[in-house]
Amino acid sequence: MVNGRVLIVDDEPEIRRLLSRHLQRLGYTVREAGDGEEAAAVATVDIPDVVITDMSMPRMGGLELLETLRNMDPGLPVIVLTGHGSLENVIAAMRRGAAFDYLLKPLPDLTVLEVAVARAFEVRKLRAQAREAFQVAAIRELAVTASDRILNPLSIISLSVERLSHEGMTAEAKAKAVANIETAVETITKVVRKMREVARYMPREVVPGLREIDLDRAVVDDKRE
Numbered sequence: 001m002v003n004g005r006v007l008i009v010d011d012e013p014e015i016r017r018l019l020s021r022h023l024q025r026l027g028y029t030v031r032e033a034g035d036g037e038e039a040a041a042v043a044t045v046d047i048p049d050v051v052i053t054d055m056s057m058p059r060m061g062g063l064e065l066l067e068t069l070r071n072m073d074p075g076l077p078v079i080v081l082t083g084h085g086s087l088e089n090v091i092a093a094m095r096r097g098a099a100f101d102y103l104l105k106p107l108p109d110l111t112v113l114e115v116a117v118a119r120a121f122e123v124r125k126l127r128a129q130a131r132e133a134f135q136v137a138a139i140r141e142l143a144v145t146a147s148d149r150i151l152n153p154l155s156i157i158s159l160s161v162e163r164l165s166h167e168g169m170t171a172e173a174k175a176k177a178v179a180n181i182e183t184a185v186e187t188i189t190k191v192v193r194k195m196r197e198v199a200r201y202m203p204r205e206v207v208p209g210l211r212e213i214d215l216d217r218a219v220v221d222d223k224r225e
Contacts, residue, residue: 004121005029005046009039009053009065010081019052022110023117036060040068043076050120051078052113054105055086063089066098075127077120079113081105142195149191153184160184 006028010016013034020030031048033039035057043051051069055062062080069076077100082090093099100123101116160177163169169177 003027003029004050004117004124005031005048006117007031007033007039007042007048007051009033009036009051009057009062011035011054011057015054019110019113022114026114028117028121036062036065036068039065040072043069043072047073047076049077049124050117051076052117053078053080055080055082055090062086063093066093070098075124075131077101077124079103079116079120081107146191146195150188153187156184157181 004027006023008016008019008023008030009032010019011034016032016034020032023030031042031046033042036053037060039051039053040060042048053062053065057065060068062082066078066080069078074097078098080090080093080099080102082102083105087102087104090099090102094102100120103112103116107113157180160180163177164174
């Protein structure tokens, strides 16, 4: 079983049913939309693995849908069903990365669609694996950074406590040691809260700036908890 999720977008119900039945027999989970607006609403709730869309549709056409989907998920493969009249627009969309592939209508047979969807689905899986591998590496790197940010203030706390235990400390020295402890505790709190925020990321999310998270500038926000 394939278990890939495909969204078919076409304003002609007969075409949607034909493509849907064929892909379902191949093991794909298929959803349908009658135009671009409906497709965008469906994708907002549950992003598919592959989208197959017509170009000429009421309300929101294929080109606008391509841009909408790219804003939702830049790596989402979209296969465009088009006639010769709009072929130039589709090729332009492919060049700027909005479309993955195109098929000319009418389709000679459904085998060409089957091959295109299989290729798009495989690319989708490879992109997801690469993204997750990047995130694992980034989180490991972030963990090392976080440990340094915690160990340093812990050392300050340890030294300050040791100084406070000495007899004969002036009031000014004690106040300074306490202030150092308070600052160190605040720093550790910020780092821990930032790490908890990072832990909320989901595997499917694209987090291109994960390595650049500045733990020193993390803001304590009690209202978030």
